[in-house]
Amino acid sequence: MGDSYVNGGLLIMARCEVCDKGIQTGHRISITRSQVSRRANRVWRSNIKKVQIVEKNGAVRPAKVCTRCLRSNKVTRSV
Numbered sequence: 337m338g339d340s341y342v343n344g345g346l347l348i349m350a351r352c353e354v355c356d357k358g359i360q361t362g363h364r365i366s367i368t369r370s371q372v373s374r375r376a377n378r379v380w381r382s383n384i385k386k387v388q389i390v391e392k393n394g395a396v397r398p399a400k401v402c403t404r405c406l407r408s409n410k411v412t413r414s415v
């Protein structure tokens with residue numbers, strides 16, 4: 337259930353149009369060799385919101401923006 341669903345499109349959808357950073361993946365690898373098998377895949381999925389943003393020329397358009405960009409005022413949100 338989980339994997340195919342995630343690969344199917346959620347990953348692509350979860351991409352911020354501002355910073356263009358969608359998914360960040362990585363491994364948490366233990367230093368101890370004997371624990372290599374415990375290595376776990378980690379996925380950080382950006383928290384994407386679909387919001388109306390105001391572009392520099394004043395045009396309003398819907399965009400997918402991560403909450404980090406929203407918070408740091410990288411976009412002007414239309415109300």
Ligand SMILES: [Zn+2]
Pocket residue numbers: 352353354355356357401402403404405406
């Ligand atoms: Zn962003």
